[in-house]
Amino acid sequence: MRTPGKPEELECQRLQALALLEAGHRPSEVARRLGVSPAAVSRWKKISQRAGREGLKAKPHPGRRPKLTVRQRRKLERLLLQGPLAHGYMTDLWTLKRIAAVIEKHFGVRYAPSGVWHVLRGIGWSCQKPEGRARERDEEAIARWRRQDWPRIKKSPAQRSEPCFSR
Missing domain, CATH: 1.10.10 (Arc Repressor Mutant, subunit A)
Incomplete structure (x- = not known):
């Protein structure tokens, strides 16, 4: 599994490991200090011996290029x-x-x-579902109905009565 991080950050981490190894630190100590596995440090050491510092540089992401620039x-x-x-x-x-x-x-x-x-x-766009409304919708008539008719027909709160107890 790939270590999380940007390619530039990971490259920096690999170069840091190489610098620590060159300074005489043991691979296990380098791994502990950088928070990676000893196997990763050994792999980086082998790559640097074979290809030098260039071998540890970040490589372009694989995959198809986007159709739009x-x-x-x-x-x-x-x-x-x-x-x-x-x-x-x-x-x-x-x-x-x-x-x-x-x-x-x-x-x-x-x-x-x-x-x-x-x-x-x-590009930062997301799906937005439009609110469905009829073309014939009359906002003034709706506002008038809410002001005049709705208060008249809505239920009023129930009258409170004293509790009744029985046996």
Whole structure:
């Protein structure tokens, strides 16, 4: 299992271990001081003997490169903040399919909806469920009903009576 931490921090830890070993400390002592296993210290020592300090440097993360660059993701966020209406949609709600279409139109990159979801999470967006309201909703009529009718029809608290005891 990989030690938690950023690659740069882990590189620093490995170089610290090498410096301590070069200063004459035993591998078990180096492991204790750095909070790692003695096996890790031995592995780092072997790597440094074989490849030098370069062998202990942080390596790039494996895996596929993102389809959108950092600059493109920033531009995507600006495009999304304009709203769906600005991009020709009839309602003011973003869906994954709509965002995929905007990405393809502006950047020439195709994404499946699940891929769009990962891009959105990467730029700090989250799923928001809109409140369902009827188009015919009349806010003034609702406020008037709450002020006038509701107090008249709501139940009043039950009258308190003396407890009754029997045998």
